[in-house]
Amino acid sequence: MKRLFFLISLSVVAITALAQSTVTITGKVISKEDGLPVIGAVVTLNAKDSTKLSQPGRVVATDANGQFTVRSREKESDITVSYMGMKDYFTKIEAGKTAVNLGTITLQPSAIGLDAAMVTADSKMAIIKGDTVQYNAAGFKTNPDASAEDLLKKMPGVTVDADGSINSQGQKITKVMVDGKEFFESDPTQALRALPSDAVESIGFFDGQSDNARFSGMDDGERIRTINITTKGGVSRSVFGKAWTGYGTDQTYKDEAGVLNNLGARYSVGGGISIWRGDHRFTITGGSNNVNNQGFNLSDIGGSSGGFGGGRGMMRSEGVSTGSFQTNSRGGITQSSNLGLNYNGTFTDKLKLTITYNFQNANGWSRTKNESSQLINNRNTTSRSQANSFDNRHSFQSRMEWSPTQKNRINFNTSISYGLNQGYSASYNESRQGYELNKGAFINSSDNSYTTKLESYNLNGSLWWQRALGKAGRTLSVGGTGSANRGMGDNEQYSQIKRASAMSGIDFSTIDRVVNLNTRGHNVAGSFTYNEPLTQYAKISANYNLNYNRTFADQNGLNWNDIAQRYDIIDTATTNYINRNYTTHTTGLAYNYAKGRDVTINFGLDYLYAIQNSDQQRPGWIVPHQKYNFSAIQPSARLRLVPKLGQSIQLDLRRNANFPSVTQLQDVLDMTNPLSVSKGNPDLRQSYQNFVNVRYNIANLDNNTNFNIMAMVSLQENSVVADRRILEKDTEINGVVIAKNSTYSTYTNLNGAWNWGTYATYTLPLKLIKSNLSAGVNYRYAKSPSLQNGLLNTNNSNISGGNFVLTSNVSENIDFTIRYYPSLNLSTNINDKNTLFTRKWSHNLQGTANIYLTKFLFVNADGSWNNVISTAANSDQHYFIINAAVGFKFLKNRAGEFKVQAYDIMNQSRSFVQDMASNGDMSYSWNYSMLTRYVMFSLMYKFDTRKGNQRRSTEDEMTPERERMIMRMGSGGGGRGGMMGH
Structure with a gap:
């Protein structure tokens, strides 16, 4: 060093x-x-x-x-x-x-x-x-x-x-x-x-x-x-925006038993306004609805227990898993409200400021069913789940750029967020012998209910100083980041478990417990980068990065005491205290050569060293201090050629080290699902990914055509993969007895994982019909190994497909888009006992049309046709989704609008997914909580104060x-x- x-x-x-x-x-x-x-x-x-x-x-x-x-x-x-x-x-x-x-x-x-x-x-x-x-x-x-x-x-x-x-x-x-x-x-x-x-x-x-x-x-x-x-x-000196309100018919759905349920009327209300005054711009958007339009991207609640990320090959630090302290109902029906504020201002030539605030409240519920066939374990499982969740999130971000002199620049960024997730979920899981779904001898089942709550607080900041040192290209960049987080959660679990028994026929057991989680953590990072020109065309860069992350987690579980009628018995499976920290050092050199527009060459070499220290305590058991050291050398290269204007060829090569995560390393049992238990492996080694990517693009703007092709190959060494087995007898692991026929999972390193693929697209105008066509094809092959009951299991996946998009450029009165996405998925799963082949051929055709019949009268329509044909039984899907609307404009400049919209006219909306995992499991998922047919009546008003503004007229006159x-x-x-x- x-x-x-x-x-x-x-x-x-x-x-x-x-x-x-x-x-x-x-x-x-x-x-x-x-x-x-x-x-x-x-x-x-x-x-x-x-x-x-x-x-x-x-x-x-x-x-x-x-x-x-x-x-x-x-x-x-x-x-x-x-x-x-x-x-x-x-x-x-x-x-x-x-x-x-x-x-x-x-x-x-x-x-x-x-x-x-x-x-x-x-x-x-x-x-x-x-x-x-x-x-x-x-x-x-x-x-x-x-x-x-x-x-x-x-x-x-x-x-x-x-x-x-x-x-x-x-x-x-x-x-x-x-x-x-x-x-x-x-x-x-x-x-x-x-x-x-x-x-x-x-x-x-x-x-x-x-x-x-x-x-x-x-x-x-x-x-x-x-x-x-x-x-x-x-x-740049105007006020513009819109406001709308809509009210619709009741929403109904049929559950798995065919019972019709009424969720009440659909509605949507909202608006947005932008106030632009030269160098100062304000934008406000907001709304509320129960038609699954969430407006903003809802970040994951529970980020308080996460650590730092980023950095090539950097050890991941996700802190302590908070999955059992959250309720997730996404994919179902959501009622949400949101508010967004954005300010962007330039005060002087030297000072710029951006501020963003987002708020979102989302109440959702979902009803799903999942079935899976396990090739290696010769069993099939069925699960049904329902969830009701409440998410509430506030986030604030600011970005300031200050250039006190021409040679100095300072960036200061902050981020503050608060999140609350709480809800109720229930699930039923059942396993039977044999690969055929819902048949075979009973193995076990669990009937679970959870009540959860998790609060999280996050604070992040960064400060960077960049200095030009006189010579063109000679610069120094110094800076750092810091963050602090806090999470507090509660989970109440009640589970009834049944297991097949040779002596009694069926064994019964119950889990009735409450678990409390408190986490906190902080992260500090700093780096410097020095750039120096060697010649007129060549430059060199040296950099060093230091990152330190520390996480504390205190989790306490208490079981129900029938005698005292309260929760006061310590649950050893869920009670533990964890104190861990990470330190990573990264140093590197980079070389850049650029002569003319034709050639640009980059070479880089990084050395990374990472240290993890971990201490853990559980009732009656103290885990010895654990220390993990990882190091890696990571080269990279990039070649970019520009033969002539509009053409480019780019070649990228790199080798990245990926270090195991905390969950994968930590020798701790996860017993959230008592029939499926997992544990980390402290003997894991780092894995490497060797990546090659080639991209070629040519654009001809004389005839408005563009061709792009890309090919990539990725080879992995020492991949961290699942090692899963079915316990043949009651087994004690880390002082806890895991019942016979339960699934026990850990991790191991395997070679043999790799994939390659190619993608090409060509776009051109179709002057005869005044439209643009984009046609693309793609192919990808992936090989994924894993261990199942001690046997090597290899999944080979071949996925090919296309994308064809036709967009109109006829006139302002006629606007349409047609998309077609065909795909073919061929998968083969091989192990010492079985070979499973599956084929799934799918078609997705989509279309949208917006047509003005007169200056004031218009119609909208969109639809999709979905067709899935598979070798798996009862998995073929054929359905149409059609939405349509008719409306008219009124007021000056057609600022007002009234519209009647009909959604899912044919009432065929559904959600079914079939997938084959790398371990040979074939899964089938149904979502019963989806929006289906309803009608909505809406009013909208648009405003724009631009001086002399004339919206692009549908009339032929030249204003x-x-x-x-x-x-x-x-x-x-x-x-x-x-x-x-x-």
């Missing part, structure tokens, strides 16, 4: 001597038309030397105030400022200067005729600058009521899942920005749904760098797939505002804003 630190120090001292002069160029860009800042204007350093353009820092974008900073180390420099629909600005920088302020740069509108602008807009929807693709919103037709999310769905290669997750060219979008600012950082989906599509000028897609890489110019290879939504002129919009599009692009380069 000392030698490694000595080598790092020596390297830093040596490369520091290579300093050379640099010139810092700043300025502000405004529009001559209205004098407002131009957001997202592209500022290019030495644009005539195209071989250098893709180097970090060569192409930047103006921020929300129209300002930019670019640094050059060449003797002679020039600056080009470009923007869609405006003339380029060009100037030369005199040699010998170290700081140049270009002042205010005024961009002139392009001289282009109206007809030419319309032709260009139809033929070219986007432009490419470096890694950024910027789409012109005016080139995509959406209904007047569409949101930014609806507009995004029409972009080539973009898919939006039902939960709001966004994917672009096969990559998940992890950050959404509006005019260069993060908006609802904890839930970016809210940014898309709160912003109307007619307020969007353009949308840019790019692979953003990490915060440290953007500041230092040292490309660390990390990429964050990001979109930036640029709004139209006038939106002055519409004409100015087209004129501003210039050579096929959007208006102000949109490009977020790096």
